[in-house]
Amino acid sequence: MPKLTIIGTGLIGTSLAMALQQAKLKDLEIVGTDSDNTSRSGANKTNAFHRVENRLSNAVRDAGIVVLATPVMAMQEVMEVIADDLAEGCVVTDVGSSKKVVLDWADQYLPRHVEFVGGHPMAGREKSGPENADGNLFRDKVYCVVPSSRASSRAVSEITNIADAIGARSYFIGVDEHDSFVAAVSHLPFLLSVALVGCTSKSPNWDDIAQLAATGYEDSSRLASGDPVMHRDICLSNPEPIVAWIDSFIKELYEVRQLLNAEPGPDRDSVHDVFEKAFVARGLWQAGAVNQAFKVHQSQLDVPSFGESVGDFFGGGLARKAIQSQKKLFGGDRDDRSGDR
Secondary structure, three states: OOEEEEEOOOHHHHHHHHHHHHOOOOOOEEEEEOOOHHHHHHHHHHOOOOEEEOOHHHHHOOOOEEEEOOOHHHHHHHHHHHHHHOOOOOEEEEOOOOOHHHHHHHHHHOOOOOEEEEEEEOOOOOOOOHHHOOOOOOOOOEEEEEEOOOOOHHHHHHHHHHHHHOOOEEEEOOHHHHHHHHHHHHHHHHHHHHHHHHHHHOOOOHHHHHHHOOHHHHHHHHHHHOOHHHHHHHHHHOHHHHHHHHHHHHHHHHHHHHHHOOOOOOOHHHHHHHHHHHHHHHHHHHOOOOOHHHHHHHHHOOOOOHHHHHHHOOOOOOOOOHHHHHHHHHOOOOOOOOOOO
């Protein structure tokens, strides 16, 4: 029976296992493991996995696909530890929020008889742990696919098939673009949330201010309740793009400050224009008006379902069309190259 192993049984790892179970795939064993006993115990209670292993080597041995769902900064050590136990032809992937460091580690530590395809589902929530897992977490969400330089069409197809099985939408993207764009729409927001909480809670008047904090403050500060380890590792693994977007945000905020600090007072129309432009831009995004190129790309994807490909885990028979779609997105022949543009 083909075996898929998920290393890390927290929110994302356990949600992924639940989603694959909900897909009702036949003849697929889903195995979980985690270095934390509490997380393993919690994952067991969810029944998301067919079994949860205590030993990492037992979990990955003979697996056709191994998913790294640990904090990003733990992935280097995990790769080193599992390298000797990975079966020939195994496809290793991850669900981390930073890609460059992870692909570098994969190239350095994983043996040449396995293939690595970076992955990142654009889904999550501020509550962590297997007890908060949700099998519908990935439905209709973008699933970034970032193949390593030596990933074959078979390996890429297996990861796009996982995305399809859990109801997500595969999206090929270059590693540098991924890390910059995600820094803008994922990493920067939680840092702004953290900064808001820091700014207000450090005030000597916080006890009184807190009494007035309502839904606006709660909505804006929600991401500060995210897993501190996850947030720490994101910052450590993707600092340059995050700093660039922080600088951009500071510039934007400073321009508003200048408007409000103008003499003899703020200009009514200029201040209104700031909010009008943001109102329109967000409305267009919510309406999907800025996603037309993505929709065109999605219409070009033509890959088999994950259920159809499960039996090929060990046979190497998945020479599918995922890479053909990747060519359409990036141009040229890239059957065995990264999706970098």
